[in-house]
Amino acid sequence: MKLQRIEAGEYLTADGRFYVRNTYYSNGLPGRSNTSSGWLIEDRSGATPFQRNHHKSNLRRVDTLTEAKEIIGLVVECDRKEQTLRDAGWQKQENCQPPGLCWLSPHTGRLLTRSEALLELSLML
Numbered sequence: 001m002k003l004q005r006i007e008a009g010e011y012l013t014a015d016g017r018f019y020v021r022n023t024y025y026s027n028g029l030p031g032r033s034n035t036s037s038g039w040l041i042e043d044r045s046g047a048t049p050f051q052r053n054h055h056k057s058n059l060r061r062v063d064t065l066t067e068a069k070e071i072i073g074l075v076v077e078c079d080r081k082e083q084t085l086r087d088a089g090w091q092k093q094e095n096c097q098p099p100g101l102c103w104l105s106p107h108t109g110r111l112l113t114r115s116e117a118l119l120e121l122s123l124m125l
Contacts, residue, residue: 001073003065011065013072017045020068023061039068049075078114085117 003011009022019042041060043049048056062068082092089106096102096111103117104110107124 001069001076003069003072017043018072018075019044020065020072038063039065041068041071043075047079049078081114081118085114085121088121090117090121 001013003013003018003020006012011020012018021040021042023038023040024036039062041050041062043058046058048058050057050060060071062071085103086092091104091106093102093104093111100113101111103112103114105112105117105120107120112120
C-alpha cells in the first residue's frame with residue numbers, strides 16, 4: 001500500500017481513507033523511559049475495520065510503518081472481496097450465529113464464511 005507523506009511522521013493513502021501518524025504511548029512500565037514509539041492507523045471513512053477483544057474501532061496502533069502499510073493493504077483487499085460478493089447478489093447478515101457465517105448465498109440460501117462464499121462464487125461463474 002502506497003502512502004503519501006503529509007509532513008514529518010504523518011502519511012495518508014491516495015484515496016484519503018487511511019491516516020497514519022507516528023505516536024508515543026505508555027508501555028506500562030514505571031520510570032523515566034516508560035514510552036514506546038509506534039504508529040497509529042485511523043480509518044477516516046466511517047468504517048470500523050479493526051477489531052480487538054470483540055471491540056470494533058477505526059483506530060489501530062502498530063509498531064512499524066511497514067506493518068501499518070501491510071494492515072491497510074489487507075483491509076483494502078477484504079473490502080474489495082466483500083464488494084465483489086455484493087455485486088454478485090450476496091447479502092451480508094449482521095450479528096450472525098455462529099460468528100463468521102455471515103454471507104447469504106443467492107444460489108443455495110445457506111450462510112457461509114467469506115472464504116466459502118468467494119469459493120462458491122468462483123465455482124458458479
